[in-house]
Amino acid sequence: MTDLPPADLLDEMTRLRARTRADRHAYVPPLLLFGVLVLLAPLWAAGGPPRFGVAGVWFGTPLQLYWLVAVVGGFLATAGWYLYRGGRRGVRTPIRAYLAIGLVGVLAISFGLPVVESFAYRVARSPYAEPSFTVPVAAVAVLALGGVLWLRPKLGSRGARGTATAAAMVFGFVALAMLDLHFAPVRPYAPLLTIALGLLGLAWLERSPALGVVSGVFAATALLANLYNLQNVFFHLGLFERYEGPKTMAFTNTLLPGLVLLAGGAVAAWHERRARA
Template identity: 85%
Template sequence: MTGTPADLLDEMTRLRARTRADRHAYVPPLLLFGVLVLLAPLWSDGGPPRFGVAGVWFGSPLQLYWLVAVVGGFLATAGWYLLRGTRSGVRTPIRPYLAIGLVGVVAISFGFPVVESFAYRVERSPYAQPSFTIPVAGAALLALGGVLALRSRLGSRGARGAATAAAMVFGLVALAMLDLRFAPVRPYAPLVTIALGLIGLAWLERSKVLGVISGCFAAAALLANLYNMQHVFFHLGVFARYEGEATMAFTNTLVPGLVLLAGGGVAWCLERRARA
């Protein structure tokens, strides 16, 4: 005997929720990036850069750590999604996510060392002032959104590839403006790269939960670049006003890292409930 229409509708709703839960695989990446962010202060008190090219110095411990963390985190996420998709039979496309990671790696590999090597000149340059960086970054983000919206309507593979390349250029321009504005003072631009990757992943997953978590992390990442959180800990009586680079890095990465860990825990509970 078949069930009533209401029973069939409830069963379809449960199956749909279980399918979405099986497709979603973002809990491990959230936890991984949360741990990587919290470990960053361990490399903030290292020695000088290892080598220089044309006056640009590369290879400080923090630069190398962020490079390894972003590259390793994005590749580990991609590998996890491929493995999870093979097991479940439902795979989320990850090429756009890897494109965001590539742009972020280029920005960290080149923009970060350039800005740090010429920090004094950059701070005095009119191109590092908010009157320049904010409008250019805003225009680049608008252009990025327009290209991504247009890409979904393109039919040929060549046109989609050109749109993807243009989107990566606009994304690199936006991250370059962030480097120009903030890197001489606080080297936390890689947090924004991670945030953009998670926002892109939320869009690919069509996940409101990941979207909320990514938005909260993006806000925390911007806060780390805009404001020195050590002042908050100083007024709370936890640290002195300045206790070295490691302490400053710890206070500025603590909130973003905890947001990811807490978000991963909440997402895990919600997915477990959906599969029940």
């Protein structure tokens, strides 16, 4: 039996729970990593001829390749970090769902963006790129995705859970495809939304309100970058001309999302340091 008074024992248990959660949380390096990767994207935005074409679809512009490497590398580096951290701390957040989000996002970047950009003029004139089509389909896909994720833990057999996982990936891909159809002909920033979805999924797996807030703010800025040309803000502030080339446009549209991730990572690191104190 302990000699600590009940109030002191309760405080000690609270501190131990906070320290255990901090040991399990490992999202600070991924936030900082993705922040740096987003801020580096404008370096490859100047463009260039695609490297190869298949059935009229041209692949391999510098920015396409960069986003592919950044998203794949970022998700794999995050998974590797969680495995390493879990081995050292003895507690680890399961990351299979996070990797599934990354796979769906990579498929969207690998195929969706090149297809849309290769036929940008036709896509822009197609009724299937109109908000009256893309928004309802994306909304239905997101609702179906939520329903499948809610149902999956209640399924008894492994086969049923595997089928639910596959269905969730299909619905996620449909939602991202609608985003590609809607955004890519004007601004190639759909990969930001893939990163945002991954971080939101990680926040849910971590049961972390702090990561949820950072991911939510980042998702809002990523959506803003796809809906509105943020270079107009810099133009009205007198910092840039209305258009100074693709690198400047990419810089002004990725600056805010990248800074949100870096600032969120710094605040999260400070918060976790306090939790372990």
